[in-house]
Amino acid sequence: MTGNPLPFSLRQLQYVRAIAETRNFRQAAERCAVAQPSLSAQLAALEAALGVRFFERDRRGVILTPAGEALLQRVNRVLTEASELREEAKHFRDPLAGPFRLGVIPTMAPYLLPKAVPALREAFPKLVPQWVEDRTATLVAQLQQGRLDGALLALEAELQDLETTTLGRDHFLLAVPKGHAFAKGRKPIRIHALEGERMLLMDDGHCLRHQALAACREVGMEELEFRATSLPTLVQMVASGIGVSLLPEMALAMEAGRASLVLRRLADPVPYRTVVLAWRRGSHAAVALKKIAKLLRNMRHFVQ
Amino acid sequence: MTGNPLPFSLRQLQYVRAIAETRNFRQAAERCAVAQPSLSAQLAALEAALGVRFFERDRRGVILTPAGEALLQRVNRVLTEASELREEAKHFRDPLAGPFRLGVIPTMAPYLLPKAVPALREAFPKLVPQWVEDRTATLVAQLQQGRLDGALLALEAELQDLETTTLGRDHFLLAVPKGHAFAKGRKPIRIHALEGERMLLMDDGHCLRHQALAACREVGMEELEFRATSLPTLVQMVASGIGVSLLPEMALAMEAGRASLVLRRLADPVPYRTVVLAWRRGSHAAVALKKIAKLLRNMRHFVQ
DNA sequence: GCATTTGATAGAGATTAACTATCATGACCG
DNA sequence: CGGTCATGATAGTTAATCTCTATCAAATGC
Numbered sequence: 230m231t232g233n234p235l236p237f238s239l240r241q242l243q244y245v246r247a248i249a250e251t252r253n254f255r256q257a258a259e260r261c262a263v264a265q266p267s268l269s270a271q272l273a274a275l276e277a278a279l280g281v282r283f284f285e286r287d288r289r290g291v292i293l294t295p296a297g298e299a300l301l302q303r304v305n306r307v308l309t310e311a312s313e314l315r316e317e318a319k320h321f322r323d324p325l326a327g328p329f330r331l332g333v334i335p336t337m338a339p340y341l342l343p344k345a346v347p348a349l350r351e352a353f354p355k356l357v358p359q360w361v362e363d364r365t366a367t368l369v370a371q372l373q374q375g376r377l378d379g380a381l382l383a384l385e386a387e388l389q390d391l392e393t394t395t396l397g398r399d400h401f402l403l404a405v406p407k408g409h410a411f412a413k414g415r416k417p418i419r420i421h422a423l424e425g426e427r428m429l430l431m432d433d434g435h436c437l438r439h440q441a442l443a444a445c446r447e448v449g450m451e452e453l454e455f456r457a458t459s460l461p462t463l464v465q466m467v468a469s470g471i472g473v474s475l476l477p478e479m480a481l482a483m484e485a486g487r488a489s490l491v492l493r494r495l496a497d498p499v500p501y502r503t504v505v506l507a508w509r510r511g512s513h514a515a516v517a518l519k520k521i522a523k524l525l526r527n528m529r530h531f532v533q
Numbered sequence: 534m535t536g537n538p539l540p541f542s543l544r545q546l547q548y549v550r551a552i553a554e555t556r557n558f559r560q561a562a563e564r565c566a567v568a569q570p571s572l573s574a575q576l577a578a579l580e581a582a583l584g585v586r587f588f589e590r591d592r593r594g595v596i597l598t599p600a601g602e603a604l605l606q607r608v609n610r611v612l613t614e615a616s617e618l619r620e621e622a623k624h625f626r627d628p629l630a631g632p633f634r635l636g637v638i639p640t641m642a643p644y645l646l647p648k649a650v651p652a653l654r655e656a657f658p659k660l661v662p663q664w665v666e667d668r669t670a671t672l673v674a675q676l677q678q679g680r681l682d683g684a685l686l687a688l689e690a691e692l693q694d695l696e697t698t699t700l701g702r703d704h705f706l707l708a709v710p711k712g713h714a715f716a717k718g719r720k721p722i723r724i725h726a727l728e729g730e731r732m733l734l735m736d737d738g739h740c741l742r743h744q745a746l747a748a749c750r751e752v753g754m755e756e757l758e759f760r761a762t763s764l765p766t767l768v769q770m771v772a773s774g775i776g777v778s779l780l781p782e783m784a785l786a787m788e789a790g791r792a793s794l795v796l797r798r799l800a801d802p803v804p805y806r807t808v809v810l811a812w813r814r815g816s817h818a819a820v821a822l823k824k825i826a827k828l829l830r831n832m833r834h835f836v837q
Numbered sequence: 838g839c840a841t842t843t844g845a846t847a848g849a850g851a852t853t854a855a856c857t858a859t860c861a862t863g864a865c866c867g
Numbered sequence: 868c869g870g871t872c873a874t875g876a877t878a879g880t881t882a883a884t885c886t887c888t889a890t891c892a893a894a895t896g897c
Binding site: 234235236237238239240242243261262279280281282285287292293294295296299300303304306307308310311312313314315317318319321322327328329330374375378509511512513514 | 538540543547583584586591600614615619622625626631632634678
């Protein structure tokens, strides 16, 4: 059991090292920036606590006892470890340095991260982001357990015990296969025009599913059996003519290139999801996350 | 440079470890045998000193920050090293334990050590004697430099700054080759009878040389050119008929067996050398050395 | 709701470590 | 020899630190 109180202090060990190196109490005291009697007293206290004499104080000078010689190595190891602790702590002083566990939902990750990761690296080179991709509920739970420092979410409502900062609105576009009735024209399409369409949605648990449903809640549509587990898959399904879907704008750049897919703007009120950066209330990472949020906002992936 | 003052204490690190393990300030405080506010205060002080937050204190419980997680390993290493220092110190608490650097002069070593080493091991099993064989002057210098803890010497005079305890008197015998005039008879021989003999002596620097010369100082004798560098060699020279010599009694058991050597007792006043155990005045080892001396005296290698 | 538990805070008290001044001893040097 | 310098130890006081009890605000749990 190593949990007993330690009968000595780091300062005493520093004194021992200083004495061993200078072989002179006064010089050692000067190096430690204390008066010589203080050093004498602390050494005496340490020797009493350990029951071991480190030095013989003789007119001839200061001599290490065999025990002192052996223990000096331990003393140095303790001090080295302590010193490294202090140095390593320095690296964590900067809130924008060190490991940073960030979550992101799957319907944003493939569109946001390719640009966000390099941007973060450039802006905060000492930051070491560790990305975790999972659904909202899982990320929120991990945030609250302290297993994540922050998460990129698309919020419907305020989340209890989480602070958030809005990064912007991500408008929904209508995705239809080439040849579909809506594939032609340029005017914004009204949601109600989708009445009777076959709708492709994300799998349960993906917030995008609920948001899309909410956007169309007053529109009678048929939901297809198939539920996508990833947005690229969903887009692929639309492109192959199975149905239509709502696609967030941030996916535009990456998904619009498909030959058999047509994306149409929606008319006011344009449905959207609110992209936020969330963290535990009172999290140590709050300062850093606010700066990260600012950076992400400036990337203009979405309307602000 | 690692010599800067360390801005934290071992106790604070123990608090951190206790909190990290219990995830509960009160339990941690109890384990550390302090009141909870003390622990809170010390943790706050540590975090302030390092500029790093170890824990998030949340209604949900105590959560390690990433920095805390990383630094906790350092904390544990410091505490482990400190703990091992304390444990190792225990082994040195017993004055009769641990390494013990002992000197012995060459004219005693081969006769004393074969019996003394096992006896020491049996009496003080935790003692780890490290024997050094050298001449008196060298041993005394090493004692004074703190490179030896004690030394077995044959003293002529008090040695400055050294404390000694007498182990006994080692009487001198006359060694002559078989066939020599003194080889016959059993009566003690008077020193003066050696007038005109060819005397074999140890090399310069060996105290035995000076002691033998002192014993014969009023007797006119011829010193042979050859000076022995070891006592067994000297005995061998005598046995081969080159001359006579004075041999300390402690060599009797080992050297008397030679067929061509005869040992005769000397008449009163029998010359002798005083065998002592010596150490630095104020040496940490004094207590142990006195016990070692007692053991050696009881071995009755010599007259007490 | 109400009792319980969480960690933080305030202020007093006790402990610890620091300081200055001085001492005893031995080394060094003329 | 005798004075000067250096050593580390000691005494007594002051300053800093740590810990204590008592209490608070907030959240949990039945």
